Amino acid sequence: MICWIRSLSVTAAMMMLVACGDRPEQYMLPDQVMTFGTLYKDNCAGCHGQNGRYGAARPLNDGLYLGLIGKERLRKVIANGVSGTTMPPFAQDQGGTLTDRQISVLADEIEKRWALPQEFDAATMPAYDGTLGNATAGATTFRQYCAGCHGPDGTGVSGHRGGSAVDPAYLALVSDQYLRTTVIAGRSDEAIPNWRTYVPGHEMNPQEVSDIVAWLAAHRTFPDNRTKGGSNLP
Ligand code: HEC
Ligand code: HEC
Numbered sequence: 001m002i003c004w005i006r007s008l009s010v011t012a013a014m015m016m017l018v019a020c021g022d023r024p025e026q027y028m029l030p031d032q033v034m035t036f037g038t039l040y041k042d043n044c045a046g047c048h049g050q051n052g053r054y055g056a057a058r059p060l061n062d063g064l065y066l067g068l069i070g071k072e073r074l075r076k077v078i079a080n081g082v083s084g085t086t087m088p089p090f091a092q093d094q095g096g097t098l099t100d101r102q103i104s105v106l107a108d109e110i111e112k113r114w115a116l117p118q119e120f121d122a123a124t125m126p127a128y129d130g131t132l133g134n135a136t137a138g139a140t141t142f143r144q145y146c147a148g149c150h151g152p153d154g155t156g157v158s159g160h161r162g163g164s165a166v167d168p169a170y171l172a173l174v175s176d177q178y179l180r181t182t183v184i185a186g187r188s189d190e191a192i193p194n195w196r197t198y199v200p201g202h203e204m205n206p207q208e209v210s211d212i213v214a215w216l217a218a219h220r221t222f223p224d225n226r227t228k229g230g231s232n233l234p
Contacts, residue, residue, distance in 0.1 A: 031099045036109035039102055043090065052114055053189040057087070058181065063116025064194060065185040068128050075107035082175050082229050126184050126195060126206040132176065132227065133207060138215025141208045145198040154219070162192075166219040175229020180213045 033039060040052075044060070052061025059065065066074070081089035081096075090096035090103055098106075143152050149162035156164040164170070171179075183204075186194035196203035204212075217227060 030097065031102065034102065034105050036105055036113075039098070039106055040109075043098065044106070047086070049189070052110070058178070058185075059187060059189040060110055061114040062185065062188045063114060063119055064188065065181070066111060066115040067117060068125055068181065068185050070128065071107055071111045073128060074110065075103060078103050078106055082177070084228055085173065085175055085178070124196075124203070126204070126209045128181070128184075129177075130180055130206065130210050130213070132214040132217060133210030133212075135211070135214040135218040137207075138211035138213070138218075141204075141212050142215055145204060145208070146212070154216070166216060168219060168221040171216070171220045172222070172228075176213060176217055176227050177229055179216050180209065183209050183212055183216075 033042075041050075045051075045055070047055050047057040048060050049055030049057075053059045069077070077087070078098075079089065079091035079096075079100075080094055081087045088096060090098040092099060142150075142154060146154070146162075146165065149157075150165045151157040154164065154166035156162060182192070184195045186192040186197070195209060198204065220228065222228070
């Protein structure tokens with residue numbers, strides 16, 4: 001039985017809670033739950049995967065990614081969501097269902113359990129934030145780092161590992177930041193390489209990252225605006 005109740009009236013919530021099993025947590029009002037496992041499962045696992053991997057949305061159980069985003073920013077994204085995408089805001093003052101304390105439990109525990117600060121040097125990584133670079137230069141950079149798996153025009157090559165990276169239907173669902181995050185951090189759960197492993201021994205520099213993101217974004221077919229998502233800061 002599903003015992004997690006979002007935005008119901010207190011009375012209705014109490015009635016349903018009484019019907020739930022006998023673990024103490026299940027007698028709590030939704031905003032009193034502070035257990036990471038429950039908060040993650042009920043709010044994040046459906047999109048980011050059980051245990052933070054193999055979901056439709058990017059893995060969060062990924063030390064390299066957590067080093068890239070940093071805990072403060074992680075907390076802000078959880079609170080504010082990403083506008084124009086299916087990543088919802090969770091803070092109550094943004095229309096979400098979680099208290100500030102619950103959001104802190106999520107950010108703290110994701111970091112504590114899944115970050116691997118000892119395994120890489122954040123100083124060598126391109127920054128999480130960045131503006132779009134030069135799309136024309138990005139086309140050349142893409143051929144250098146990405147064409148081996150996605151083909152020279154990004155639409156994929158049959159028999160190769162990557163599919164299309166420039167499908168307008170895909171690009172309509174994700175923000176510029178998401179593209180940037182993917183180019184830098186890859187996806188450890190799907191064997192998508194990262195900025196320093198596309199071409200072994202030759203890491204991408206920050207300009208190359210920004211240029212490739214601009215080139216990917218330029219494949220969007222929105223009527224009048226090729227950028228998406230904006231800043232996920234308030
Ligand atoms: C070693 C092969 C390989 C290389 C090199 C590679 N990719 Fe990929 N990429 C993949 C695979 C595998 C996937 C997952 C299958 C798919 O979605 O096509 C993927 C997926 C993607 C996606 C969709 C990710 C998602 O989950 O939303 C994007 C965008 C992408 N790649 C961009 C790039 C860019 C840009 C580069 C070069 C900087 C690059 N890839 C280099 C293998 C590769
Ligand atoms: C309905 C699906 C959905 C749910 C539920 C969801 N997410 Fe997301 N999340 C997404 C999508 C899609 C994105 C990519 C948004 C974009 O394009 O920028 C995302 C992005 C993110 C990012 C930023 C990724 C980046 O590029 O740096 C973080 C961090 C994140 N989610 C954490 C969480 C956490 C923690 C929870 C649970 C409290 C959660 N999400 C719940 C779908 C979801």
